Amino acid sequence: MSYFSRIRLKPGLDLAQLVRLLPTNAYAEHKLVWQWFGEEQASRDFLFRREQQGHWPFFYVLSQREPVAPPHLWEVESRPYQPRLADGERLAFMLRANPVRVRKISDDRAVKTRRRDDVVADLKKRRYADRAQRPPMAVIVREGGEQWLAERAENGGFELESLNVEGYHQQRLYKRGAEQPIYLSTVEFSGILRVADAGKFIKRLHQGIGPAKAFGCGLLLVRRV
Structure with a gap:
């Protein structure tokens, strides 16, 4: 089973929290997303993409496990991902x-x-x-x-x-x-x-x-x- 998730910042976070939390480059994003799947030493079983909504980032994630992000910081919306497609679509x-x-x-x-x-x-x-x-x-x-x-x-x-x-x-x-x-x-x-x-x-x-x-x-x- 795979899961497609949208992960957004919780509304109402103060600026100091955001400064500490938000990644500043692709390597920092890499570390942040790994944290949602446990130990970084484990094999990667997910894909992700950062998007921007106003001033703040959010993430699309496709994974074999449901991501678990700190609930006081992030809102996680996940659903099973089972695309059904036919030739010619x-x-x-x-x-x-x-x-x-x-x-x-x-x-x-x-x-x-x-x-x-x-x-x-x-x-x-x-x-x-x-x-x-x-x-x-x-x-x-x-x-x-x-x-x-x-x-x-x-x-x-x-x-x-x-x-x-x-x-x-x-x-x-x-x-x-x-x-x-x-x-x-x-x-x-x-x-x-x-x-x-x-x-x-x-x-x-x-x-x-x-x-x-x-x-x-x-x-x-x-x-x-």
């Missing part, structure tokens, strides 16, 4: 993803042999290195993001009918005790898709799309149109 979707490709850089097993390249930054560097010929950043984001998501559509059991790609954002995340920061880039996708293989697509809904799921990426939100 059209769905509006939203996705926040970390669009990277894994590139082999060495055959030497004694060193790191693969790396993850940000598809937008890589496209900008490789195809549009000449600044005089470089299109606006929004064009590069759309080109890189569209190709990346299209590559994942077939294995995900869906076809893209229309697509918006925007909101490219880069962050450096610092984990206590780590020597190097974590580099995280995100892109916002939305549009209309058609279910090509309902079995594959439902599996993809549960598993998410792309890496960095522990940092709020990969949750595919859909509704019928």
Whole structure:
């Protein structure tokens, strides 16, 4: 059984509580959401997405267990998640993803042999290195993001009918005790898709799309149109 939850701040919290409570970056969000599922050392069995309502955040969470958040701070609305879909159905979707490709850089097993390249930054560097010929950043984001998501559509059991790609954002995340920061880039996708293989697509809904799921990426939100 899976659960889809919306988790919002309780009304009436004072400013001092909010300052202490609210995460300031994706790593802080990661730690906050983990707390709703017990020990952080346990394997992750959830996806989440942060949204904003006015000045305050709220979260959509898809999980195998019901989240348990402190009731004096958070309101949790959960329901069973059992999508029933058929081939050919059209769905509006939203996705926040970390669009990277894994590139082999060495055959030497004694060193790191693969790396993850940000598809937008890589496209900008490789195809549009000449600044005089470089299109606006929004064009590069759309080109890189569209190709990346299209590559994942077939294995995900869906076809893209229309697509918006925007909101490219880069962050450096610092984990206590780590020597190097974590580099995280995100892109916002939305549009209309058609279910090509309902079995594959439902599996993809549960598993998410792309890496960095522990940092709020990969949750595919859909509704019928």
